[in-house]
Amino acid sequence: RDSDVVAEVTRSLFDTARQYRESFDATGSKKSFEWQQVENEEPILHTKGLPEPQIPKRVKVPDYAHLLPEPIRRFTQPAAIQDAEHLSFLQGGGHGGSHPHLAHAFLSAVRGERPALPDAATSANWTLVGICAHQSAMKGGERVTIPRF
Structure with a gap:
């Protein structure tokens, strides 16, 4: 927008x-x-x-592990993966080290140390896109207007 x-x-x-x-x-x-x-x-x-x-x-x-608390920094690197044969790793490629950043951001927001990212309105908009896409698919591709949240 x-x-x-x-x-x-x-x-x-x-x-x-x-x-x-x-x-x-x-x-x-x-x-x-x-x-x-x-x-x-x-x-x-x-x-x-x-x-x-x-x-x-x-x-x-770049690797932004330095922005994380010390105990979880290593998890941005593939070498920290415990089970490289696990299906989520094989199919997900490790997600480029994003998981520790997402977990840290979520827990920091829960503790009140920072605003949630994405915030409630953004999360609702992202969810609405998926719901509307599903509705469209169930109606043979009919156009579905995504409401503003």
């Missing part, structure tokens, strides 16, 4: 002719970010105004 940024979230899990993918892309008027398409590649940052061959650039996503 009120932004020139478009986001796309993708999840390819099974019965598709591609590797597992759970990612996001953010497209803006000056820069765009694309999560890697293939495992073990780096994401791509596109910059407007550069000569055509220089627009896309592979970038390394």
